[in-house]
Amino acid sequence: MPIYKIDGTQMIKLQHTTFSTEGIDEARHLQKIIINSIETVEKDLFVISSEFGDWEDSKRRIDILCLDKNANLVVVELKRTEDGGHMELQAIRYAAMVANMTFEKAVKAFQNHIEKSRLQVDDPQEAILSFLEWDEVNEEGFANDVRIILVSADFSKEITTSVLWLIERDIDIKCIRIRPQKDGSNLYFDIQQLIPLPEATDYQVKLREKATEQRQSRREGSRDYSKFDVTINGKTEFNLNKRQTMHLVISECVKSGINPIDLMRVTGERKWIWVDKICSTKQEFESEMVKSAKKYDPIRWFNQDGELLVFDGKTYAFSNQQGKEAFNLATNIFSKYPHLQGEITKSEY
Incomplete structure (x- = not known):
């Protein structure tokens, strides 16, 4: 749906544009915009790194790496294209690569992010503990899961089908569509969570649980325990x-x-x-x-x-x-x- 502005007694549709047309690229512009306004992607996220790539034998980089309030890692993958490319495959790879991150390594990553971005943070560890509302470090409670957030101007059918399949199999992944709109020289972002639909989250959880039960039932039903x-x-x-x-x-x-x-x-x-x-x-x-x-x-x-x-x-x-x-x-x-x-x-x- 287009976005309209009120002009007196009528509505005027904003002009659809693209990131490319507006000269916004992923690394230099979009990434910084999202980091500085991370709550537009999801509430209660804490950015610990951008362009994270602390592993051997790989030059790959995670666009934005966050923590949520449950101390889970959150991989945010950005694309400014209209189809999302192969971003879901990249994000899954990245999620696997950071799955074993310790609290100590997260603090180190945040320290590097502070220095690179010139943030005013005195104590990286204390900042993370404060966000998590922890009194002390709890390695056992840290990074027990890795969540994925895909952010793109739009998503191809291949991506949405893959994401729905992953959700059905208990992978925590979501798609956020971010479309640039223009009103003269003013630029706006229309940000919508496409998958899973916010109002359908509880319903989809129930469907996922039901699908899991059905798969388990089929597996057990196919086994022959005859004596x-x-x-x-x-x-x-x-x-x-x-x-x-x-x-x-x-x-x-x-x-x-x-x-x-x-x-x-x-x-x-x-x-x-x-x-x-x-x-x-x-x-x-x-x-x-x-x-x-x-x-x-x-x-x-x-x-x-x-x-x-x-x-x-x-x-x-x-x-x-x-x-x-x-x-x-x-x-x-x-x-x-x-x-x-x-x-x-x-x-x-």
Whole structure:
């Protein structure tokens, strides 16, 4: 919406202009204007640095670095363009880079800012403590979160979509639009918080909490915690998880004389690894695996002492990565080898 001024009994629309047209660049002009009027971006912010870049192997600089009343760091990224460029990606990178800042480093940054900007501050640490309303330094309560504020003449759809997605995932980020307006030789700034809308903040918090709960529910709902009762040759083992089920079935197959090579026709070869030697311990088996140069991730196999399967001069390990297919796989094995007198049912408890 345009801004109007009252002229007698009528309203006259102010002229829209751009930062570029008015000769306002980010570093020399806009940054200083925002720093000197930081409350126009958000109330209760304390500027501790501008062009902050106290890290090795990087020339990147944070436009404005602040603290809020909760002792969180606030990264303010500025752009004078109409689309915001890739400022959200830059701001996320900066937030990650300052996430571990200590109170001591914040005081040092503020000291440098005081000297560079020639501010009249006698004691940087005391000034920060006073703003935070702390009686003494509290490192544990300092910088527990990093918030992001994007300030631009406008924002592209890509940025707004990214910001909304980040908000949904509990990243504290907001978009402030700042549009220059002109009335003759007078220049004005129309400053609006676009995302999240101030009047919708509580609603969006509830939506975010709901979305988080739904994602958690979907993750939990997709997991299969089924337990099984397995009977082989008249002996039943109760309430086994999928890993226990498949290890029991496979080991009993091999004990009964079934060659693992034949079992691979049912299970698939990818569920097996083996070495051409009899190994009695995990250490011995892994040593042979190293010699064989085969791809091997120890945590993915039944390879502990007592779990390895020896047959016809070779030592085999079966995969412990068992999904929802465990029930059907055990059923197919029992069907192919009826002499096992095998049966699998879902546990009732």
